[in-house]
Amino acid sequence: MNAPAPCCPxxxxxxxxxxxxxxTTPVDPQVARIMCDFLTDKFGNAASSxxxxxxxxxxxxxxxxxxxxxxxxxxxxxIVWTSGATESNNLALKGTAHALRSQGRGKHLITVATxxxxxxxxxxxxxxxxxxxxxxxxxxxxxxxxxxxxAALRPDTILASVMYVNNEIGVIQPIAAxxxxxxxxxxxxxxxxxxxxxxxAIDLQTLKVDLMSxxxxxxxxxxxxxxxxxxxxxxxxxEAQIDGGGHENGMRSGTLATxxxxxxxxxxxxxxxxxxxxxxxxxxxxxxxxAGLSDLPGVQLNGCALHRVPHNLNVSFPPTRYGTLASQLLxxxxxxxxxxNSAAAAPSFVLLAIGRSPEVARNAVRFSxxxxxxxxxxxxxxxxxxxxxxxxxxxxxx
Numbered sequence: 001m002n003a004p005a006p007c008c009p010x011x012x013x014x015x016x017x018x019x020x021x022x023x024t025t026p027v028d029p030q031v032a033r034i035m036c037d038f039l040t041d042k043f044g045n046a047a048s049s050x051x052x053x054x055x056x057x058x059x060x061x062x063x064x065x066x067x068x069x070x071x072x073x074x075x076x077x078x079i080v081w082t083s084g085a086t087e088s089n090n091l092a093l094k095g096t097a098h099a100l101r102s103q104g105r106g107k108h109l110i111t112v113a114t115x116x117x118x119x120x121x122x123x124x125x126x127x128x129x130x131x132x133x134x135x136x137x138x139x140x141x142x143x144x145x146x147x148x149x150x151a152a153l154r155p156d157t158i159l160a161s162v163m164y165v166n167n168e169i170g171v172i173q174p175i176a177a178x179x180x181x182x183x184x185x186x187x188x189x190x191x192x193x194x195x196x197x198x199x200x201a202i203d204l205q206t207l208k209v210d211l212m213s214x215x216x217x218x219x220x221x222x223x224x225x226x227x228x229x230x231x232x233x234x235x236x237x238x239e240a241q242i243d244g245g246g247h248e249n250g251m252r253s254g255t256l257a258t259x260x261x262x263x264x265x266x267x268x269x270x271x272x273x274x275x276x277x278x279x280x281x282x283x284x285x286x287x288x289x290x291a292g293l294s295d296l297p298g299v300q301l302n303g304c305a306l307h308r309v310p311h312n313l314n315v316s317f318p319p320t321r322y323g324t325l326a327s328q329l330l331x332x333x334x335x336x337x338x339x340x341n342s343a344a345a346a347p348s349f350v351l352l353a354i355g356r357s358p359e360v361a362r363n364a365v366r367f368s369x370x371x372x373x374x375x376x377x378x379x380x381x382x383x384x385x386x387x388x389x390x391x392x393x394x395x396x397x398x
Contacts, residue, residue, distance in 0.1 A: 012376030015331045019381065021218075021370030022167060022195065022312060023335055028220040028371075031266045035222065038259035046256045047247065057258045064265025068214065071268040072193075073203035074229050080248045081261055084226035085194045086118040087241075088213035089161075091228055091252065092190045093122045095238035096159050096211065097131055100188065102239075106156030109133045112144055112173070113353045115163050119192055123161070132156075140355050141304035142171040149178055159188045164196035164212075168350040168366060169303030170312025172200065179208030188236065194218050198271030199279065199309045204229060210236055214268075216260070220371060221267030225260035228252075274371075282369050283310030285378050289367060290315075292382030296389050302351055302364055313367040316351075316360045317389065326365050328388045332381055335366045 009015055027035075038060060046061045048054025065079045082088045093109075101107050111123050113135045123133045134152045136144050144162070160182055162173050175191055182189035190211040196202060198219040204212065212229040216222055230238065230251065244253025290313055293299055298318035317325045326336050336348065347361035356364075367381070 010376060010380055012374055013380050016333055017331060017377045017381060018333045018372065019367045019369060019377075020333045020335050021373075022170075022366060022368030024217050024223065025220045025370055026372070027217075027222055027263065028267060028270060030270060031221055031263050034266050035259045035263040038262050042258070044258070046258055047245070057256075060258055060262050061256055064261045067265035067269040068227055071197065071202070071272045072212070072214075072229065073205045073207075075232060077249075078204075078229050078232055080228045080230055080251050081256060082226045082228055082252055083224055084217075085116075085192065085213045085215035086226075087252075088215075088226050088228040089116070089118040089190075089192055090122050091238060091241050092211040092213060093119065093159070093161060094126065094241055095251070096188050096190070096236075097126050098129075099237045099239045100158040101131070106154075106158040107131045108154045108157040110136065110149070110152050110157060110160040112136045112138060112162055114138055114142065114166055114168075114350045115161065116167055116192055116194070119161055119163070138354055141307075142166060142169050142302070142350075142354050143173060143304055143307060146174065146177050146181065150181060153181075153185060153187070157185070157187050159190065161190040161192070164191050164193040164202075165199065165309050165312075166303070166350065167195050168348060169314045169354070170195070170308040170368075171303040172196075172307045172309065175209065176207055182210075183208040195309065195312075198268070198275065199311055201275065204231070216264035216267055219264075219267045219271050222260050222263040225257060225264045227264065278371060279310055282373065285369055285373055285375060286310050286313050286367075288375065289313055289369075289378045289382055292379070293385060296386065300356075300360060302354070302356065311369050313369075314364055315367070316356065316364040317385075319359065319363050320388065324363050324365075325385065325388060329365075329381075329384060332384065335368075336362075336364055 042056055044053030044057040046057040066076050069076050069079050109131055111119060127133050136148060136152060138144050162178055164175050165172055179189050188210045191209050192213045194215045197214050210231045215226040238251055240251055242253045247253050300316040302314040302316055326334055347358045348364060351361035351364055
């Protein structure tokens with residue numbers, strides 16, 4: 001039994017319906033137009049300082065740097081361009097850990113068991129390099145507590161990394177309070193903010209965060225470009241992970257992809273202008289979807305209901321006789337977890353870490369809403385899910 005898309009979709013619904021914005025977002029047309037200029041006419045190398053083509057590219061890069069900094073309350077010189085959040089996380093963690101250990105500061109690192117693989121796998125690499133890593137287990141709501149974090153601290157703790165918003169279940173960790181604890185003890189604090197930027201307000205003028213990772217393609221910008229915030233602090237030294245011409249103040253060598261950088265800058269500037277309005281609209285749609293699903297038998301919300309971004313709804317459903325619910329939703333793009341792990345048959349490690357059984361974890365669906373989501377789509381998705389689950393129950397008892 002499948003739930004195929006009807007031949008004549010309801011008014012306001014175009015198939016396929018995209019509810020996987022947590023995996024990636026389309027490039028906003030306004031962003032794409034600006035990028036195109038820097039692929040053709042404005043093609044200069046920002047490192048070329050002897051002619052107008054290079055000067056123009058440099059001005060564009062500086063403007064984009066200011067736009068990214070503006071969304072998160074950073075200073076212009078604190079934004080380092082990377083190829084994406086995976087590289088940003090690697091640079092932040094490896095670059096800081098090795099630099100601090102070489103100074104004799106210590107070798108203990110802290111992170112959370114539900115972090116993105118770009119953090120977890122990097123931490124495992126650091127373990128093999130001789131670092132000690134504590135992986136905190138979150139509670140059933142997906143959150144860690146301040147007492148739990150405090151108890152994990154050691155005299156030789158040098159670095160902690162905690163994701164702002166979980167990519168699978170959308171919960172918001174207590175970053176401000178964790179940052180205060182790290183600042184009190186002189187511990188470098190890194191935050192993966194890929195799923196937070198453009199969704200919640202971030203102010204690095206007040207947050208005690210030393211390093212923060214960003215990605216453009218989660219904020220309606222292009223793939224292949226990201227940034228790492230590095231707080232101005234003479235004591236904070238990162239060991240470069242890429243050798244070359246010493247670009248980005250020696251932290252990340254390589255010719256700057258101007259077209260991608262201006263795209264990220266424009267996407268972040270647009271996200272800032274739309275933050276409040278878009279957040280309120282998406283919250284209403286997310287709540288409408290949950291209202292349409294929450295009374296189904298056996299349905300379970302994954303992650304804290306209160307401390308979460310409005311763009312995410314992760315729900316486990318009872319298994320159907322024909323497989324998982326996600327496999328029955330033809331014409332509707334959703335995921336069962338992180339896009340990085342979508343090809344794996346194993347249940348979500350995030351859901352297992354918060355105490356869900358393998359069966360519950362395997363039957364989870366992540367609905368992630370975005371700029372293009374409409375009320376008509378939400379109503380259709382809720383009705384389709386109800387239809388699938390109702391028909392399956394009827395067949396089971398026939």
